[in-house]
Amino acid sequence: MIEAFLKHIEKYDLYRPEEKILVAVSGGVDSVVMLHLLHRSGFRLAIAHCNFQLRGSESDGDESFVRNLAAQYGISVFVKSCDTRAFAEKGKISIEMAARRLRYDWFAEITEKYQFQKLSIGHNKGDDAETFFIKLLRGSGLSGLKGILAKRENIIRPLLFASRKEILAYAKEHQLPFREDSSNASDDYLRNRIRHRLLPFYEKEFPGATKALAESLEKLKTTETIFRQLLEEKKNQLFHRTDDEISLDKSAIRYLEPKADWLFFLLEDFGFNRSIIDDFCQTLESSQTGQLFHAENYTLLNDSNKLIIKKKRTVSEKEFTINDWGKPVSEPLQLTFEIFPNQPGFTFSTDKAVAYFDADKLSLPLKLRRWHHGDRFVPFGMKGSKLLSDFFVDEKINRFKRKNCWLLLSAKEIIWVTGHRASNRFRITGRTKSILKI
Numbered sequence: 001m002i003e004a005f006l007k008h009i010e011k012y013d014l015y016r017p018e019e020k021i022l023v024a025v026s027g028g029v030d031s032v033v034m035l036h037l038l039h040r041s042g043f044r045l046a047i048a049h050c051n052f053q054l055r056g057s058e059s060d061g062d063e064s065f066v067r068n069l070a071a072q073y074g075i076s077v078f079v080k081s082c083d084t085r086a087f088a089e090k091g092k093i094s095i096e097m098a099a100r101r102l103r104y105d106w107f108a109e110i111t112e113k114y115q116f117q118k119l120s121i122g123h124n125k126g127d128d129a130e131t132f133f134i135k136l137l138r139g140s141g142l143s144g145l146k147g148i149l150a151k152r153e154n155i156i157r158p159l160l161f162a163s164r165k166e167i168l169a170y171a172k173e174h175q176l177p178f179r180e181d182s183s184n185a186s187d188d189y190l191r192n193r194i195r196h197r198l199l200p201f202y203e204k205e206f207p208g209a210t211k212a213l214a215e216s217l218e219k220l221k222t223t224e225t226i227f228r229q230l231l232e233e234k235k236n237q238l239f240h241r242t243d244d245e246i247s248l249d250k251s252a253i254r255y256l257e258p259k260a261d262w263l264f265f266l267l268e269d270f271g272f273n274r275s276i277i278d279d280f281c282q283t284l285e286s287s288q289t290g291q292l293f294h295a296e297n298y299t300l301l302n303d304s305n306k307l308i309i310k311k312k313r314t315v316s317e318k319e320f321t322i323n324d325w326g327k328p329v330s331e332p333l334q335l336t337f338e339i340f341p342n343q344p345g346f347t348f349s350t351d352k353a354v355a356y357f358d359a360d361k362l363s364l365p366l367k368l369r370r371w372h373h374g375d376r377f378v379p380f381g382m383k384g385s386k387l388l389s390d391f392f393v394d395e396k397i398n399r400f401k402r403k404n405c406w407l408l409l410s411a412k413e414i415i416w417v418t419g420h421r422a423s424n425r426f427r428i429t430g431r432t433k434s435i436l437k438i
Contacts, residue, residue, distance in 0.1 A: 024103070048106075122159055128160055250305055362426065
């Protein structure tokens with residue numbers, strides 16, 4: 001079995017000789033055999049064990065067994081006790097899900113704190129088959145049906161090549177003691193029912209079904225790998241990235257079919273689920289624009305000609321006061337102020353980041369703040385006032401940019417929508433004596 005183990009490691013490039021490996025050991029036969037094989041292979045190891053406090057003295061016995069196992073191998077052991085039931089009740093999740101979250105969150109803490117490069121989990125070929133059926137019954141697509149990956153980021157599963165029968169035979173051959181989890185015999189859990197009833201049924205009715213399923217899962221994993229590579233190529237074609245946002249031209253996605261599926265796979269890394277994408281696709285079919293769709297950490301904007309994805313950030317509503325335009329301002333914007341006499345031949349810049357005002361019409365202090373609904377100003381070149389929200393629409397300023405827009409005010413009146421348009425009321429005229437350039 002050691003030869004097959006090393007071959008599996010080489011095939012999937014699971015470990016490097018210099019890496020430190022944290023081994024998750026429950027005390028069961030899978031994790032005990034995994035530890036033994038890794039130790040025989042000469043890797044640098046430490047053990048992590050979670051006591052979920054679900055089986056009373058039996059759970060404590062598992063902990064003692066793992067501590068003794070670490071002492072026998074002469075390696076470090078990390079142990080954490082968790083009130084799994086309380087965690088599940090608080091989060092309104094199943095015991096299985098609670099245990100999984102507690103386990104992996106803690107493993108992540110240890111690997112980061114003690115600089116382990118890899119985390120090893122003892123899933124075997126049977127676990128892979130069980131996961132396939134669980135995902136199938138939950139309506140998963142290719143990504144779920146491919147089963148368990150041998151390598152996902154720093155999480156390694158080096159026993160996926162071996163069946164439980166082979167693992168038990170290895171433990172017997174090398175006289176490796178292990179713990180039996182009494183809950184594994186219970187059919188209260190879906191995974192156990194699949195293990196005890198469904199898989200044996202298939203093997204009885206269709207001899208060789210277990211082997212055939214393993215081969216199919218391997219093909220699904222390969223297909224998923226190819227699909228992901230092609231998807232990344234498509235993202236590189238479609239995504240236009242800047243420092244703070246990603247955009248997709250609507251013209252480029254118009255002919256993608258089925259559109260909802262394409263958009264789901266393109267945007268799933270940002271946390272947009274099927275329901276959000278379906279709602280979004282309905283707006284694409286209409287002529288309406290400007291709608292926002294929210295995932296946990298990202299917002300998707302249906303803009304006029306493109307889709308825009310932006311990471312959520314808290315926008316400051318703080319106001320800033322400028323008491324002296326003889327000094328430059330560095331927060332929240334970098335502003336400089338210059339006074340010039342209004343003389344013939346004065347040259348005005350057309351840069352939208354520059355604005356000019358009749359200095360005598362302004363009064364200190366000036367104020368910088370975010371825009372509010374109901375704000376009005378008189379855009380340069382116009383006589384009447386206009387709602388700022390209408391100005392944004394007319395100028396095709398999307399909702400992300402509106403949110404980050406700063407207004408400059410004098411005596412509570414908007415004199416400049418910074419970066420866009422100054423107010424006509426403070427324009428330079430023939431009667432202007434002094435020009436303030438900002």
